[in-house]
Amino acid sequence: MAETSQSVKSDALEPDSRELRSLSPLARIVRLLPVYGVPVLTIILIILFSVLLPSTFPTWTNARLTMSNQAVTALLALAVMVPMVAGKIDISIGYGVVLWEVLAISLQTQHAVPWPLMVVIVLCGGMLLGVINALLVELARIDAFIATLGTGTVIYSLALWYTNGQQVIGQLPPSFLQLANASIFGIPAPAVYVLVISILMWLALDHLPIGRSLYAVGANPEAARLNGINTRKHIIYAFMFSGGLAALAGVVLASKLRIGQIGVGLDYLLPALVAAFLGSTTIKPGRVNVWGTVIAIVILAVGISGLQQLGGAFWVEPLFNGLTLLIAIGIAGVAGRRRAAARRMAPPPPTQPPPVQPPPG
Template identity: 30%
Template structure:
């Protein structure tokens, strides 16, 4: 019984929250179109959170994610203004992010710097570059219509953004749970020294995790720009805390205290559902933050209690 609660309690909480909002507001919240809309609303947060999940799998933190989201959005518009074609511009942005991820991962693993500090520094550098590129202003104009379609509209009955989430989540799940590199990443996160002594190479594997996180954050910057048609140098600011909140919520689901992709999806969904539902009920955004924070704390405490009881 307790094992069941531990594994599926967080998922049950998500379902309970959905049912509660559906009863409170059957027409607006509970409508199929709103529920589909929530999957679109959670996409950007969830993709950043999936990147964070991969970094947490090796037992590290990446505090540069929010900066990379802003950077990705600004750089792609900057390249458009310079006349670079959209596919090339997007690839360039992802490549630049990969470099930042590689730097963070290398510093953290090779020199054993605390990832908090290393990625805070890298994120600060990226923030500076971002402001330099856009001279502190919001960038708009020169954004091709075809590019904007990757972040809006629908495909096969689902919002385009939702497809992005499905694709990214599937890839990340395969990487972490199905192929060899995932075993290595979790082994490092579980016991770095034991993994090293068993022949797992710490530096390249850790770098890989940080590169995935950076590339996914940059992807979110691109999608965000495509969706709203402009780029703001602080556009990614809100993603850091909520992404890690989603990962921590997800660590209470399915597995015992390990960051995992399905769990992160549930975590991101909880945050998105609460946001959406409270907005529909007309609750002020301040109160929404208070409620979201309280729920995360409660989830972690419940898990703690469950663990001690076991």
């Protein structure tokens, strides 16, 4: 795996310490700007809105509300990020969260299923959807965007059929409602879930063989296969994790809303995609990464919260998300071209000289 790890590390565009030491202070700032530009912009936005809205924006109440409101989006962004690491995309998460949210409510209110068992059922359903997506992509050779859009539309239709287009309402146990409404050390519980999952994903993707293999598959599937990586198995893992995490987001959303609504899940799809694409432009530019995605969620949350408090109309949020997505894809495309150019200019790896044969006799 040493060769794979090295090739994956070179996919990112962040400078190393040796390069930075050779630059002047100004050149160092310019070189680091693509890496940390989004976090810096986030801090600037926080300062700006704090100055413009001193009585409402820089408050712990606003921070708690923002973390609670953005937790589902963050979970879905992390979910869509994993297939992107492997070079695929999962559109079905935005549709799946609708079914999982409705199912989380109806299993408890209409079928008397205890909520811990309900969570297991919903998570298994999400992972099963991930397997179906992976099989369509890998065995049927359908483009991932088309395949997951198709399965997403199908399960959204199932949600419509199951609910007959109506809200699902009933008495829910208080312990289930605490999943989204409790606080841990003063921090909303959903935000803690996001932090814990982010840390686990960072450890897996950046420090474990499965993460290095997923990055290798995403960078060059054929080269990964020649290096002994089972590309099909890792793509199945990626879609399974994506489906399971989207199902968890559905459970958290059900606990937050307390009713099953078929019209809420699709609102989270675009922000999740925006965060995943924007996350690939920061921290490790040119490579999808966990902390870049988390920072992208923060800047989206800060921007939308500030604009809404300034009196932005109801259409400000989708406009902000759409423009940010276009900018993120553009930056990601530039980073990808820079990465490809860096690969072409890199010197070939040294070859080992053939062993010296002893003279005969």
